[in-house]
Amino acid sequence: MRKVAIVGVGLTKFGESWHRGFREMITEAGIRALADANMPGSDIDALYGGTMAAGRLIGQEHITALIADSMGLNPIPATRVEAACASGSVAMRAGYMAVASGIHDQVVVGGVEKMTDVSTGEVTSALGGAGDQEWELFMGATFPSLYALMARRHMHDYGTTEEQMAHAAVKNHYNAARNKYAQYQKEITLDTVMKSKVISSPLKMFDCSPITDGAAAAVLVPLEKARKYTDTPIEIVASAQASDTLSLHSRESLTRLNAAIEASKKAYGQAKLKPSDIDVAEVHDCFTIAELIAIEDLGFCKKGEGGKMTEQGETALNSKISVNTSGGLKGCGHPVGATGVKQIAEIVWQLRGEAEKRQVKKADIGLTHNVGGSGATCVVHILKRGD
């Protein structure tokens, strides 16, 4: 298999995008990624796109055919991949496999979601399709309530506090305020989180990631060809994916995601790296408790110490490990299909030294952790600067 490098990335501004639709957003992100790669569209051999619920949210399936059409890339193969909120990362992994295998040379990967064209109730229902619709959503378990169960159990088993969770939100807003693409550009205090409205106890408004429109794209090529396009190729040194039961009630534990543990173990093995080698990580903080569990599952701290590590500032910018420098799902926003590709873009910028006000001083190796549903899918990528 060939080594694979990322030579271009592009994002739209994340937020409530009333003035632009699905196709405008993904086309903008795609064009930015191609421009970043100094690559004409005619060089692209294949397209992979991640979106979770375009059928429910905009009435449109077949979205990569739409993207290829809108970007003028016909007749290349254009394939949508989906794994709920991990759709962007499974698209990345599909693109990685297409290039690694030698089947395609230049591949563009996109992730996109247009979430604000329907009511909040409809979005909540569509997102419920990431879990077990028959056994969870139909019974009234929306995503905030599923993650609230995980939070309660984590508090019970490890003494994790609401304040510790709130610290993840404060940190991620701090980072988002330094990211021009982020949905929220304002810092918040612990008080903001603790006094915000209860959504599903113990999770409050500021423990939850928002509903977001946005798109992200990346251009992948064989590492050996990368210098043709850029002086700073970023190599994908690991791409791993794992699955778990769709419904939370079937799991043996509520306080860890087996798919995340499995995928990260495989990824560390592929990259021949260990958790302490990672300088910067984008993890899936759909709720603050999810970030605490993520840093435990990824081995950045011991089991049960995610709350303490967060509270002590060891995941802040330029601390022990800089987590969610983009602002994460909480601060940067969470257009579900775009998130996995946005995580990749952020790590690429960090490793290139292009992350502006939120640049991590030592950023040699970065990791992304993207979760589908309540953990039935997890995808982990590890990136480093190409030699």
Add this chain to the structure above:
Amino acid sequence: MRKVAIVGVGLTKFGESWHRGFREMITEAGIRALADANMPGSDIDALYGGTMAAGRLIGQEHITALIADSMGLNPIPATRVEAACASGSVAMRAGYMAVASGIHDQVVVGGVEKMTDVSTGEVTSALGGAGDQEWELFMGATFPSLYALMARRHMHDYGTTEEQMAHAAVKNHYNAARNKYAQYQKEITLDTVMKSKVISSPLKMFDCSPITDGAAAAVLVPLEKARKYTDTPIEIVASAQASDTLSLHSRESLTRLNAAIEASKKAYGQAKLKPSDIDVAEVHDCFTIAELIAIEDLGFCKKGEGGKMTEQGETALNSKISVNTSGGLKGCGHPVGATGVKQIAEIVWQLRGEAEKRQVKKADIGLTHNVGGSGATCVVHILKRGD
């Protein structure tokens, strides 16, 4: 790259499946495919699943996590791919790439759609998402009307008649009556088609494929390992995919599918074969006109002669080329996400000599042609008996 073989296939009975849901159907097909391959589930390294509109039709996204869970395959990577009615074939192609690349060894590919849990109007709306929702469906152009435009133009340009189209339906019902998995088990006459209710002129009820529940699965392994599982491995000698504009109005011609021409050219090139080498083909007859255009696009006859070839019986069982021996989408049924995998299963059975009452006498090389929407995606696979 490694050669890839199919060592097991399985289908559910296609039809209106009131007594079973989405997860029961795909699990049944998957278990049948594994049993056919004499393979325990624990041998499977990865799962790819094709479904078009589970979000709209059953409120469930993240369907391959569901399938992996339901089949007891956690924690393997489980990825949904989608390209409207070509979703089954893009899943096959993803599975093919995973094995060919050496990234995975034993891969199961599934295709499934549960369409009868919602009203016909809702199905029509969901299927409209295979075309350009903003420019076609929103303006009232449902799929029968899009294909009616193609039929009218084909009649205008080439003198194709309604009777010629009807012959495709008669042939496909004849074949379906010999396929125990088919939705329709009855032969029909030309009169049945010609006197059936007009849906979108010139297309009548019996020119249209039905709404169907069903699932299909296939097991892929490297050819070099195939004899461990079966005495009759079927090799995938070509896997090609292409895209075209999403909306019909953007095309330069209404009477051909550029994506089908492009994908089949690539496939013939990969397999080092020509159209006349194909003994048996499953083509995408979502409407009878689509079969006429398909046999032209695939080079089985000259441009414009699809009607004549069909009328003269040259696509019937054991004629010049046996087309849609399963009954096609028209006779066997069209559970959209399952269709591409069902086409593969039918060709596998034909090449193994296991197609019972519809067995083609000389079946050495087979082809599948699976179309998404009105032609924005086309996937072509060519199969032959493994050496």
